[in-house]
Amino acid sequence: MAPKPSLPAVLVLQLQLLLLPGPAPVRSSSPLPLVLNTWPFRNATEAAWKTLALGGSSLDAVEGGCASCEVEQCDGTVGFGGSPDESGETTLDAMLMEGTTMNVGAVGDLRRIKNAIGVARKVLEHTTHTLLVGESATKFAQSMGFVDEDLSTKDSRALHSDWLAQNFVSLLPAVLVSPFVYISYQAVEYMRRGKDPTTACQKVIARIQKYFPNFFGAVICANVTGGYGAACNKLPAFTQFSFMVYNSLKSQPTEEKVDCI
Numbered sequence: 469m470a471p472k473p474s475l476p477a478v479l480v481l482q483l484q485l486l487l488l489p490g491p492a493p494v495r496s497s498s499p500l501p502l503v504l505n506t507w508p509f510r511n512a513t514e515a516a517w518k519t520l521a522l523g524g525s526s527l528d529a530v531e532g533g534c535a536s537c538e539v540e541q542c543d544g545t546v547g548f549g550g551s552p553d554e555s556g557e558t559t560l561d562a563m564l565m566e567g568t569t570m571n572v573g574a575v576g577d578l579r580r581i582k583n584a585i586g587v588a589r590k591v592l593e594h595t596t597h598t599l600l601v602g603e604s605a606t607k608f609a610q611s612m613g614f615v616d617e618d619l620s621t622k623d624s625r626a627l628h629s630d631w632l633a634q635n636f637v638s639l640l641p642a643v644l645v646s647p648f649v650y651i652s653y654q655a656v657e658y659m660r661r662g663k664d665p666t667t668a669c670q671k672v673i674a675r676i677q678k679y680f681p682n683f684f685g686a687v688i689c690a691n692v693t694g695g696y697g698a699a700c701n702k703l704p705a706f707t708q709f710s711f712m713v714y715n716s717l718k719s720q721p722t723e724e725k726v727d728c729i
């Protein structure tokens with residue numbers, strides 16, 4: 469019988485954290501539970517694992533791991549003070565999905581609230597919506613007790629000034645985003661048909677390469693037995709992709725790397 473699939477994590481330049489539930493997270497011969505996140509953000513992995521060890525749910529662990537990066541501004545690509553928009557404001561996006569129910573909570577273009585993943589969790593648990601955006605997301609966050617704060621920093625203001633000075637006229641094309649929903653779906657389908665996670669990841673990357681040879685991206689795949697793998701599209705400035713792994717076979721968050729194809 470082909471192994472049952474599980475959700476792969478996909479990234480475009482941001483943090484993605486994937487958690488497969490399992491028995492209590494003590495060292496044992498089972499590779500579950502499994503925590504995976506994109507990029508070498510060790511403290512995020514650790515935070516997710518610790519949350520589980522303290523009896524938290526998978527959702528708690530994903531929220532805790534992402535929140536740790538929001539506070540640390542991992543790489544400058546997560547949390548406040550990151551990539552400002554055209555008007556110079558940093559806005560945040562976050563999403564979490566509960567794998568057993570497929571329920572989703574998400575915020576997009578969230579303004580003036582630092583803990584975007586926390587707000588996404590509230591959208592999941594306290595509304596019938598899946599996605600709240602912009603000022604509506606902020607209003608909802610305020611009603612849930614989140615505090616308004618300036619998300620700009622010296623760094624984000626400098627990024628914006630540089631951008632203005634270079635007089636860029638175009639933003640990233642929206643088409644960059646759309647293939648990534650497809651990647652997740654296709655990777656899961658490959659695993660459902662019996663491919664191991666690494667092969668599933670490589671096959672989806674290869675398919676995207678046909679249409680977007682210069683896309684910047686990687687994918688991590690995991691199956692329900694705790695197997696995982698990753699692949700990335702090789703570019704001159706992106707030849708290896710790093711991700712973090714923590715499972716019961718490991719005593720600490722472990723960075724793994726894959727050569728891009």
Ligand SMILES: *[C@@H]1O[C@H](CO)[C@@H](O)[C@H](O)[C@H]1NC(C)=O
Binds near residue numbers: 511540
């Ligand atoms: C990770 O956590 C440690 C201990 O709390 C801290 O000293 C370190 O600065 C953190 N790493 C990053 C990249 O923020």
